[in-house]
Every structure is written in structure tokens, then in C-alpha cells.
Amino acid sequence: MSTILQGKDLVVPDGSGETILLINPPIYDAQYWSRWSQPAGLLRISTFLKQLGYKTTLIDCMEADAAGRVKKSLRKVGGSWYIQRDDIRRTQWHFGISWDEFRQRLAGLDAKPTQVWITSIMTYWWESTRDAVAEVKKAFPNATVFVGGIYPTLAPEHAAAHLGADFVVAGEIPQASEQWTDLDLYETPPSYAILATTRGCPWDCVYCAARTLNGGSAKVRGRSTEDVIKEIEDKVARFGTSRFGFYEDNALVLRGHLQEILQVLLDRKLKLDLYAPEGFETRFLTEELLKVMKKAGFKRIHLPFETLKMDTNIGWNRRHASTASFDRALDAAKAAGFKTHTQDLNAFVLFGLPDESLDDIMDSVLYVHNTVGSVVPMLFTPVPGTHIYKQHAPYLHEEMNWDLQNLNGKLLPFLEYNRNQRPELRASDYLELEKLMSVLNDGKFMSQALNLCSESRVTSTFRAVMLDKRLHVRAS
Amino acid sequence: MPHRCTMQQRTKIRARFSSERVLLINPAIYDIRLHWPKWQIPATLLQIGADKRADGADVRLVDLVWCGTKRIPRQQQPCILVDGSAIQSWRFGSDVKSFVERLKALATDFEPDLVVVECFTTFWWQGAAEAIRCARAVWPNCEIAVVGGYAEFAQEHAGKHSGADFIQPKPPLAETPTTNLTFYPAGGPKTAQLRVGGHELEAVLDAVTACRKSGAEEFSLEIRNLGKEKAALARLREECARRKITIPFDILGCVQAEDFIRNSDCISDLRALGMRHVVFADDRSGSLCSSEAFVGSCIEAAELFYAAGYKRRTDTVTASLCIGRPGEDLRDRIEAVTLLNHHIGSTILWPYQPLPSELPDQSLELQNGKLFPMREQNGLAYKDYAELVALNAVLNSRYRDCSFDFLGESLTARLLSESVSREAWNADESVKGSTVLPMRAGQ
Numbered sequence: 040m041s042t043i044l045q046g047k048d049l050v051v052p053d054g055s056g057e058t059i060l061l062i063n064p065p066i067y068d069a070q071y072w073s074r075w076s077q078p079a080g081l082l083r084i085s086t087f088l089k090q091l092g093y094k095t096t097l098i099d100c101m102e103a104d105a106a107g108r109v110k111k112s113l114r115k116v117g118g119s120w121y122i123q124r125d126d127i128r129r130t131q132w133h134f135g136i137s138w139d140e141f142r143q144r145l146a147g148l149d150a151k152p153t154q155v156w157i158t159s160i161m162t163y164w165w166e167s168t169r170d171a172v173a174e175v176k177k178a179f180p181n182a183t184v185f186v187g188g189i190y191p192t193l194a195p196e197h198a199a200a201h202l203g204a205d206f207v208v209a210g211e212i213p214q215a216s217e218q219w220t221d222l223d224l225y226e227t228p229p230s231y232a233i234l235a236t237t238r239g240c241p242w243d244c245v246y247c248a249a250r251t252l253n254g255g256s257a258k259v260r261g262r263s264t265e266d267v268i269k270e271i272e273d274k275v276a277r278f279g280t281s282r283f284g285f286y287e288d289n290a291l292v293l294r295g296h297l298q299e300i301l302q303v304l305l306d307r308k309l310k311l312d313l314y315a316p317e318g319f320e321t322r323f324l325t326e327e328l329l330k331v332m333k334k335a336g337f338k339r340i341h342l343p344f345e346t347l348k349m350d351t352n353i354g355w356n357r358r359h360a361s362t363a364s365f366d367r368a369l370d371a372a373k374a375a376g377f378k379t380h381t382q383d384l385n386a387f388v389l390f391g392l393p394d395e396s397l398d399d400i401m402d403s404v405l406y407v408h409n410t411v412g413s414v415v416p417m418l419f420t421p422v423p424g425t426h427i428y429k430q431h432a433p434y435l436h437e438e439m440n441w442d443l444q445n446l447n448g449k450l451l452p453f454l455e456y457n458r459n460q461r462p463e464l465r466a467s468d469y470l471e472l473e474k475l476m477s478v479l480n481d482g483k484f485m486s487q488a489l490n491l492c493s494e495s496r497v498t499s500t501f502r503a504v505m506l507d508k509r510l511h512v513r514a515s
Numbered sequence: 516m517p518h519r520c521t522m523q524q525r526t527k528i529r530a531r532f533s534s535e536r537v538l539l540i541n542p543a544i545y546d547i548r549l550h551w552p553k554w555q556i557p558a559t560l561l562q563i564g565a566d567k568r569a570d571g572a573d574v575r576l577v578d579l580v581w582c583g584t585k586r587i588p589r590q591q592q593p594c595i596l597v598d599g600s601a602i603q604s605w606r607f608g609s610d611v612k613s614f615v616e617r618l619k620a621l622a623t624d625f626e627p628d629l630v631v632v633e634c635f636t637t638f639w640w641q642g643a644a645e646a647i648r649c650a651r652a653v654w655p656n657c658e659i660a661v662v663g664g665y666a667e668f669a670q671e672h673a674g675k676h677s678g679a680d681f682i683q684p685k686p687p688l689a690e691t692p693t694t695n696l697t698f699y700p701a702g703g704p705k706t707a708q709l710r711v712g713g714h715e716l717e718a719v720l721d722a723v724t725a726c727r728k729s730g731a732e733e734f735s736l737e738i739r740n741l742g743k744e745k746a747a748l749a750r751l752r753e754e755c756a757r758r759k760i761t762i763p764f765d766i767l768g769c770v771q772a773e774d775f776i777r778n779s780d781c782i783s784d785l786r787a788l789g790m791r792h793v794v795f796a797d798d799r800s801g802s803l804c805s806s807e808a809f810v811g812s813c814i815e816a817a818e819l820f821y822a823a824g825y826k827r828r829t830d831t832v833t834a835s836l837c838i839g840r841p842g843e844d845l846r847d848r849i850e851a852v853t854l855l856n857h858h859i860g861s862t863i864l865w866p867y868q869p870l871p872s873e874l875p876d877q878s879l880e881l882q883n884g885k886l887f888p889m890r891e892q893n894g895l896a897y898k899d900y901a902e903l904v905a906l907n908a909v910l911n912s913r914y915r916d917c918s919f920d921f922l923g924e925s926l927t928a929r930l931l932s933e934s935v936s937r938e939a940w941n942a943d944e945s946v947k948g949s950t951v952l953p954m955r956a957g958q
Contacts, residue, residue, distance in 0.1 A: 322950070347939075349948025361948030401930040402939035409940035463926065471927035474914035481912035484905035485600060485898070491909070492940045496895075497902035500849050502935050505921055508853055509932050512922050 041199040046187065046210040047254070054093030060152035060182075061085055061224070064171035065100040065135030066164045067114055069122075069449045073103040075284045075316050079233035080188055081158040082220035084212065088156075089221070096152070097224035098144050100135035100171075107230075109134050124450050125466035133167075138174060145178040154183045157204070159190040162423055163447035165201065172203045187212070193248055193424040197443060210254055211238075217262050219270040222278050231282035232274050236300055237261045240288040243426070245355045246392065249288040251424030261293045264300050268307070275309060285315040291323035298328050301335035311336040318343040318387060321368035322359060329375035340377055341415070342368060344386035347403040351396075356426070362406070369410055380412030380488040382480075390472060391419035393431055393453045397461065400472065408479050409492035416476040418469070420448035431456075534629035534658075537567045538621070539698065541578040542632055542646035543608030544639050545592065547885055552587050552607075553706050554735060554767070555580055556696075559662055560633035562688045565695040575625060576698035577617055579608035579646070583702060597886055597897040611645065618653045629658050632679065634665035637871055638883040640677060647678040662686050669871050672879060690714075692722035696729035709734035709764055711751055712744030719751060723762055734764040736790070741774045745781040752784040761789035768835055768865070771796045772809075772816035782823045792831055793820060797865045799837035803844075806851050810834075814858040828860030828917040838903060839867035839887040845895060848903060856910035857922035864907050866900075 063078040078099060085095040103109050113120050114133040121128040136144070155175050159168040172184055187208035191198040195209035216238060222228050239259035240249045250257065274280040290297050304311065313332070318341040332340070344365055346352060352360050369384070377383040386407045390400045407414045421428045421435060423443070428435075435441050435452060446452045451466050458464050482489035491498050541557040549555065557578065564574045580587055587607050594601035609617075630650045634643035647659050661679040665672075673682045692714045694707035707726045711719055723734070738744055755761060766785070772795040775782065785793075795816060798809040813834040825831045834855045838848055855862040866884030873889075874882050882888050887900040911918055920928055 322952075347942055348946055349953075352948065353953070358953045361950065362942065363944065363947045363950045366947070367950055397926070397930055398933065401927075401934040402942070405931075405934050405940045406942060461926075465926075468926040470915070471919070471925045474917075474919050475927055475931065477914045478909055478912035478919045482905035482907075482909035484901040484908075485602075489902060489905035489909055491906075492935075492938075495902055496845065496899050497849065497906055500846050501853065501906055504846070504850050504853050506932060506936055508850070508857070509922050512857065 041186075041202060041204045041207045043195045043199050043207050043209055044185075046192075046208050046212040049208060049212055049214075051088070051091055051214075054088065054091045056092065056094060057154070058094045058096060058150045058152045059088055060148065060155045060175075060179075061095055061097045062155060062157045062171060062175070063097070063099040063101050064157060064159070065133055065138075065141070065167050066161070067116075067131060067133055067167045067444075068164065068447065069129040069131060071109060071111070071132070071134040073101065073107055073109045075231070075233065075286070075314065076101060076103075077220070077229060077231070077233050078158045078160070079220050079235070079286065080215070081156070082222070082224065082233075083218040084156060084187075084215045085221035085224055086218035087212070087215040090218075094150075095221070095224065096148065096150075098141070099225070100141060102225070102229075105227075105230075110136055112137060122450065125454060127466040127470055129449060135167075138170070141171070141174055142178065145174065151179055152182050154185065155179065157184065157186045158188040159186050159198070159202075160188055161420075161447075162190045162194055162197075162443045163420065163445075165190050165194075165198065166444055168198075169202050176203065189248075189252065192252055193422060194443060197423075211252070217266070219273065222274065222280070228278035228280065230280075231284060232278075232280045233286050234267065234270065234283050235262070235287055236267050236285065236297055237287050237290055237293055241292060242289070242357065242359055244357050245426040246389070246419060246422070248422045248424040253288070259289065259292050261296045264296070264303060267300050268303050271304065271309065271311070272307070275311075281310065282312040282314070285313070286317060287315070289320055290315060291320050291328075294323065298331050301331045304335050305331070313337045314339065316341055319368075320359065321364045324368035324371055326371040326374045329372050329377065333376050339382060340372055340384050342384065342386040342411070344403065344407050344411075345389040345417075346399060347406045348399055351399060366410070378487075379410065380490060381486065382413045382488075384411045385413040385415050386411045387415045387417045388476065389417045389419055391448055391451060391453060391469060393427065393456050394460070395453075395457065397464075397468075397472075404472075404476055404479070405492055409490055412488040412490065413480050414476045416473045418448035418451075418473070419453075421446050421452055534567065534627070535572050536625065536627045536629070537564065537572050537574045538625070538627035538630045538650070538657075539564045539574065539576045540630060540632045540646045540650060541576070541580055542634065542639075542642035543579045543606050543611075543614070545604065545606050545641040545880070546639065546883065547595065547602050547604050549587065549605075549607050551767075552580075553704075555587075556694055556704050556706060556708070557633045557635070557663075558694050558708055559686070559688070560631060561695045561698060562691065563631055563662065563686055564698050565691065566689050569689070573625070574698065575621060575627070577614070577621070578699070579614055579642075581699065581704055582609065595880070595886065597881075598890075600897055600901075602886070602897070606642070608642070611649065614646070615649050615653070618649060622653050627654060627657050629660065630654070631660045631662060631683075632677075633663040634661055634673075634677075636664040636868070637669045637672070637879045638881075640665050640669065640672065640879055643673075643679075644677045651678065669879060672871065692719040693726040693731070693734070696726060696731060699729065701730070703730045705730060705732040707731040707734055708737050709762070710737045711747045712739060714747075716747070716750055716754055720754065720758075732763065733791075734762060735767045736764045736769075738766065738770050741770050741778045741781065745778050745784070748781055748788065749784045752788045755788055761787075763789045763791060765792040766790060766794065767792075768794045768796050768863075772812040772834070775816040775819060776812060779819045782819050786823050786825070792833070793825075794833040794835055794863060797835040797837040797863075799840060799865070799867055803840065803842050803847075806847050810851050810854050810858075813855060817859045826916075828920065830861050830911075830913070832859060833861040833863055834859050835863040835865050837867050838864050839884060839889055839893075839900060841867075841869075841873075841889040841892050843893055845893070845899065845903070849906070852903070852907055852910060853921065856918065857920055860918040860920060861911055862907060864904055 111132045111134045114131045116131045121130045184204040185206045186204040191207045192209050198207040239253045241257045243250045313336040388403045539560045568574045589605040589607045592604040632643050632646050658680045660683050661677050662683045666682045667684040817832050820832045868884035
């Protein structure tokens with residue numbers, strides 16, 4: 040059983056040249072997107088530790104190659120290469136370097152570390168963190184092993200019971216939060232960098248863990264504009280970085296903060312590609328802000344549409360997020376020069392939640408397809424620390440007898456639960472839904488995605504044919 | 516001043532279509548898109564080269580389109596204005612400057628007495644004319660011939676505009692079982708044509724072996740008459756099985772679905788021989804009123820392939836449909852493509868390519884089938900056809916190798932239909948909420 044330390048109480052003594060090994064472990068999953076998956080928290084901790092006089096070295100098992108690919112190999116689970124989930128199979132992969140390569144990397148280190156700090160991100164990836172800890176313990180029996188990150192913060196008791204680390208660090212380490220990410224740790228500088236300009240969110244959506252990750256606080260605090268700019272300029276100058284991804288709880292809630300940062304970037308004539316893959320709160324997306332965003336280097340905007348119905352939003356404690364606000368943001372984006380049906384604009388649709396209405400999801404999909412064009416499917420994972428998780432923990436853990444790795448959204452943890460409403464529901468129905476969202480994005484003509492909901496001659500005829508032929512097919 | 520020749524001259528020169536030093540040129544392609552670039556091998560040109568070489572000629576090839584393993588380079592051209600829409604046009608192939616440099620480098624130790632330029636289709640004539648201009652600048656006294664679809668179907672135009680000394684619509688060619696890829700350097704094209712009917716079994720196997728040595732990894736099997744050729748295919752399958760080899764090949768639109776139905780016994784032979792992908796021929800030769808029968812035969816043929824082990828809704832079995840024929844009905848095409856999506860899940864739309872004589876007042880470039888030149892006659896605009904192509908892209912889009920069945924019985928397909936029938940995207944404020952932040956309960 041590990042000792043749980045609260046990040047805010049962590050006192051790290053001065054290092055005097057001592058070496059600390061940082062590890063971003065491999066992961067076990069059915070799918071993995073390497074884009075924008077840098078271990079930013081660990082890289083900030085490196086900067087913090089260096090300031091205290093430590094030497095740091097990194098083994099990033101998930102480092103992507105020049106083409107953006109991460110190594111992967113098949114992984115057996117319970118004697119099988121796949122997990123059978125109802126009527127679908129999910130192949131199980133070990134993403135990242137193999138354990139053999141990991142052991143070689145540990146053995147090849149110049150100096151034996153006295154401390155090893157391991158990051159652990161998704162709660163359903165905890166098993167590979169456990170295996171990484173075991174390898175580290177074998178290689179360096181005398182080293183002290185710390186595990187921090189999102190998983191230990193959201194499920195500290197679980198991490199303490201299962202990982203085998205000496206210390207589990209729960210919560211934010213405030214001294215590291217606003218540090219710059221340390222890209223010196225990479226032999227080949229990554230092609231992008233992760234930024235955060237704020238931390239915290241005033242909202243407490245039922246499926247989101249931001250409140251727990253921020254120690255229960257609704258406060259939002261921002262980094263100084265000057266510090267953010269300095270970090271960007273440093274990365275541009277030293278690493279040639281031109282792509283930056285903003286990872287924030289809610290980047291726009293400090294009104295004017297992001298706009299001010301972007302304006303300085305414009306004034307300093309920095310040519311950057313900017314992304315915010317997690318999206319922006321639509322209420323705050325004004326035409327003025329979007330114009331600055333476009334000029335500063337945002338080529339794509341992601342919008343958290345999630346669902347069409349206001350009633351559903353209110354049920355999810357998202358009274359701030361209405362489709363009407365979404366529409367207004369969309370109009371502002373169009374006025375600012377972003378084009379719909381081109382992937383300039385993309386919107387998430389959430390599905391896989393308990394008690395969800397599949398009709399509402401389909402309506403949401405078509406709404407986004409019609410207004411935006413690019414539908415981004417977001418399969419729901421019940422994350423410890425969220426309201427939905429707390430509400431359904433007895434069902435998930437006691438009734439279904441599942442551990443955290445089984446709660447991966449790709450394994451559809453609420454499939455059986457949702458059969459209460461729709462007894463015919465199968466796992467393949469979720470795959471079909473995901474497939475539909477994907478194929479709707481694929482029909483391009485004259486540089487735009489086809490809008491099946493438009494009133495054009497072809498699409499209106501197709502809809503009529505589809506409804507008519509469906510009747511005919513059923514009858515026959 | 517373009518070089519022009521009279522018909523009399525052309526006839527005279529044609530008789531001299533025998534030379535000692537021959538340069539083959541596959542010119543750049545001027546088009547809005549390039550379908551199936553990996554199959555863009557100048558087969559006629561290579562056969563002419565093979566024949567000339569067999570006659571003892573020194574034959575060289577300059578292929579502007581094949582660029583090793585790299586993607587075919589392209590240079591932006593002025594947009595083509597169609598029904599008020601600007602369509603981006605491209606020149607596919609090595610740029611003119613590097614082409615001329617290649618010719619000059621070649622000229623240091625090679626002076627052809629004949630240059631043969633292949634122009635596969637009429638609306639690609641600009642590439643041929645450009646290649647001829649460049650070749651003539653390097654070898655002013657050399658004779659230049661143009662061959663291919665352009666030479667066959669637009670002789671008058673080619674005589675006036677290509678700059679060639681003679682136009683050779685149908686050069687007399689030996690027919691070999693495979694494309695001759697030996698004119699390419701090592702690591703040349705990975706694809707070649709394969710013909711089995713009319714050839715000795717050993718000749719086919721030798722040609723396949725030679726072609727593989729030249730780098731071919733996959734073949735497109737050309738079949739003229741399945742009924743007549745199936746016995747040869749069966750023999751080839753037996754011999755390949757005996758030698759424990761397979762020939763990876765595709766059948767790309769040369770056999771009608773009906774022919775497969777009539778000769779269904781050959782499907783298992785084709786699979787055993789190595790067929791990976793079959794595309795049924797489209798319906799351009801059929802009546803405009805026979806869509807239903809055509810779709811029915813595609814479905815029936817596809818079922819035969821599924822029974823032989825090909826996977827449903829993947830791109831292993833593909834139907835094709837012709838669009839843009841004069842007199843066609845848009846709804847009929849949409850119905851056909853929707854039903855093909857439902858039953859087969861993989862459909863290619865082939866634009867109808869009119870003969871120059873069908874549109875005598877239209878420039879060859881604008882006769883390009885991809886611009887749907889008969890659209891006005893059908894009461895449609897380019898945008899309608901572009902949308903139809905995009906619709907087909909949605910219907911064909913693969914997710915985990917399989918396309919979505921819009922008419923299927925899956926829960927998602929049913930939900931989609933219900934959502935479409937109530938036009939869910941036209942939600943009103945009672946559904947969408949307002950932009951004003953609602954009060955918390957109890958506030």
C-alpha cells in the first residue's frame with residue numbers, strides 16, 4: 040500500500056545534482072490518438088525539479104515518430120488478443136515501447152536515479168502504470184517511486200492499493216502548475232507543445248472531472264500573459280516549435296485573457312499554428328475574439344456541442360451550454376472567416392451515457408452535420424470524481440463487478456444499463472453510431488462536406504429515396 | 516507555329532512507322548482529378564516500345580506521370596468555369612522544365628528518328644501537344660506520332676492542334692499477356708495489365724514472372740469475354756495451384772455483373788488465382804430505362820462473390836454506375852446508388868464520356884466527363900453532379916473497413932431515418948434553449 044501525498048502539501052527538498060527519472064508509461068487500450076498527447080504535467084514537473092537543483096531524465100514510452108505514429112503491439116488479456124464485449128470484439132494493444140525496450144532503456148541510463156516520478160493519465164490505463172512501477176522497482180530497488188497525474192488524483196485509494204509505488208501524489212502540485220514544459224528532455228524536439236493559460240472551471244458538468252482535479256474549487260486562475268508569451272517565444276527560438284495546443288479546463292472564462300495573449304502574439308508577428316482540441320465554451324466565442332484567433336493561427340475550432348436539447352444540458356448541470364449559444368458562436372465564427380463543412384469548425388457529440396436517449400443523440404448528430412459539417416464522436420467514460428461516476432459507482436463496481444480498466448468508454452460500460460430503456464441495444468449499435476458520424480464527414484464536393492440535410496436537389500431527393508426505399512425494403 | 520500535316524502526308528508517314536531509334540513519351544495530364552493514379556500506365560505506348568525493340572530498335576521511355584514511389588507531382592492550372600463555379604484544374608506529372616532537361620540529357624547520346632506520344636483520352640490533348648512541342652524543340656527533324664484515344668477519336672483535332680507529324684489511331688500491335696515494364700528503371704511501376712484469353716498458359720506465366728521481375732506487384736486482369744476466357748482462367752488457376760503461386764490481381768470494370776452471373780462457376784477460380792477486388796462494369800451501354808434490372812444483376816453477382824468468400828460492404832466487391840449520360844434522370848441515379856449502397860456497400864460512379872461528335876461545338880477540354888458535359892441536356896448543373904459524387908463518397912465511406920448501410924435494419928440506421936423524417940435539424944427554441952443563462956433551480 041502506497042502512501043498518499045496531497046500535491047499541495049508536497050515539499051521537495053533541494054536536489055544538489057541528484058538525478059530523477061521521469062516516466063510516461065505505455066498504455067493498454069483498443070485505440071490511441073498520439074496527437075496532442077504529450078505528458079505536459081510531467082514536463083512541467085521536470086522544470087520545477089531542475090529549479091530545485093535536480094537533474095532530470097525522461098523515458099517517454101509514448102513518444103511518437105516523425106510521422107506521428109506510436110509503437111504498438113498486440114496484448115493478451117485473459118489469454119485472448121481481444122476483449123469480447125457483447126457482439127463486438129475490441130483488440131487489445133500495448134501502445135508505446137515494449138517492456139523489453141523499457142527495461143533496456145532503464146538499464147541504459149547514465150546514472151541510477153534515486154527517485155522515479157511516473158505520470159498516469161487515464162483512470163482506465165492504470166494497469167500499465169502498475170506494470171511500469173514493477174519494472175522500475177526491479178531495475179532500481181532502492182529508488183523512491185512517485186506516481187502522480189490525473190488517475191492518482193481522481194482515484195488515490197485505488198492507486199495506493201494497486202500500483203506498488205512508494206508514494207501516490209494526489210492533486211495539483213502548485214509549484215509545478217505554471218512551469219513551462221521541459222522539451223529539453225527530448226532528443227528530437229517534439230513537433231508541438233502543450234500550453235495552459237488558465238486553470239479551473241466555474242461549472243461542474245456531471246460527466247467532467249475538472250472540479251475534482253482542481254481540489255473541489257470552482258475558482259479560475261490565469262497565468263500572466265507575459266509568462267505565456269515568454270514560454271511560446273522560448274519554444275519557438277530553441278526548438279523551432281510552431282504548433283501549440285491549448286489544454287485548459289475553460290480557456291475563455293477569464294474574459295479577455297486569451298484574446299490578450301493572442302493579440303500580443305500578433306503584435307510580435309509570431310506565425311504559429313494554434314489548436315484547442317478540447318474546445319471552447321460557446322457563450323464566450325464572440326466575433327471579435329474569433330477574428331483574433333484566426334489571425335493568430337487558429338485554423339480549426341472545436342466546439343463542445345455535446346447535445347441538442349436544453350433539457351439534457353440542464354440534466355447534465357450544463358445550464359451555461361445551450362444550442363442557442365452554440366448557434367450564436369457558429370454565426371460569430373462564420374463572420375470571423377471560419378467556414379462550415381470544411382473542418383475549420385468541428386463539434387463534439389457525446390454518447391454512451393447512462394439513461395441517454397438514442398433519438399436525441401441522432402438528432403444531435405444531424406444538427407451538427409447540418410450546421411457545422413464535422414461531427415466529432417465523443418464516447419463517454421465514467422471518470423472517478425465525477426457526479427455520474429459517484430451516482431453509478433455501486434452499479435459499475437458492485438453490480439457489474441468492474442474495475443477501472445473496464446470503465447473505458449470504448450468498452451461501453453453503460454451498455455447493459457441502457458438496455459433497461461432499449462432491450463434490443465447491442466454493443467455494435469454504438470459502433471454503428473460512431474461509423475455514421477465518421478461517414479457523414481466524408482462526402483466532399485467543391486471543397487466542402489456534403490450536407491445531407493440541405494435543400495439541394497441531390498440531398499433532398501436522397502432523403503426522399505431513403506425514406507421511401509426503407510419502407511419498400513421493409514415491406515419486401 | 517504548330518506543325519500541321521495533311522491527311523495525305525499522314526498516310527505516307529504512317530507507312531514509315533518503322534524506325535531504329537524510338538523515344539516513347541507518356542505526357543503530363545491536364546485534368547481536374549486523376550482517378551486510380553497507380554493504374555495510369557501507358558500500356559499502348561509500352562507495347563509499341565516492346566514491338567519496336569523486338570524489331571531491333573533502340574527504344575527509350577520518358578514517362579512524366581510515373582514518378583517512382585512519390586505521389587504524382589501536380590501544378591496548379593487556371594480554374595475552369597462551369598455553371599458559375601470555378602473548378603480547379605491541374606497538370607499532373609513532372610513539370611515542363613524538368614521534362615525538357617530530361618530530353619536534353621537524353622539528347623547527348625540519343626537521337627530518335629521517331630517519337631511516339633500516347634494520349635489516352637481526347638480531353639488530355641494539351642499534355643500531348645506540350646510534349647510534342649518540347650520534343651520538337653530538342654529534335655527538330657525527328658518525326659513525331661501521337662497514339663491513343665485522342666488519336667482514335669479526335670483525329671481532325673489532333674491533326675490541327677497536337678503538332679504531331681502523324682496520327683496513329685490504332686497502331687498495329689502484337690498482343691502480349693502483360694504490360695512490358697522493362698522500359699522503366701529499377702523500382703518502376705508496381706502495376707501492370709494481364710490478359711489470359713488468347714494466350715498459351717506458359718506464355719502467361721512467363722510474362723507474369725517477367726513482369727514481377729520488373730517490379731509489378733499487382734495486375735489488372737483484362738477480360739473481353741468471360742464465357743470464352745473462363746476455361747483459360749481455370750487452367751491458369753490449376754497450374755498456379757500446382758506451382759503454389761498466386762497472382763494478385765483486380766478486375767476493374769471490364770466485366771458486366773450479368774456475365775459473372777452467367778459464368779458463376781469461374782468466381783471460385785478467380786478467387787483461388789488471386790483476385791482481390793472486382794469492379795463490375797457500369798451501365799453506360801445499357802438502356803436508360805433498365806436501372807432496376809442493372810442494379811438487380813449487380814446485387815445478384817455480388818451475392819455470388821460473397822458466397823465465394825469475399826467480405827460484404829468492403830471494397831473487395833464494387834458496383835459501378837455511369838452518371839452524366841444524355842437523358843438520364845437524377846432520381847433514378849440516386850435510387851440506384853442508394854440501393855447499391857444497401858446491398859453491396861461499395862459503388863464507383865463513372866462519368867459518362869461523350870465522343871467529340873456528340874458535342875461538336877464544345878472544346879475537348881470541356882468535354883471531360885468529370886465536368887458532366889451533357890448536364891444541360893439533362894436539366895442539371897455541375898453542382899448537382901458534384902453533389903451526387905459526394906453523396907456516393909458518403910455512401911462508400913469506410914469505417915473499420917465497412918461502409919454504413921443507410922437502408923439497413925441496424926438500430927442506428929432506423930434512428931437516422933426517424934430523425935430525417937422529422938427533420939430534427941430544424942429544432943426550435945423550445946428544444947435548443949436560449950442564449951440567456953437560465954437561473955438555477957430555486958433561484
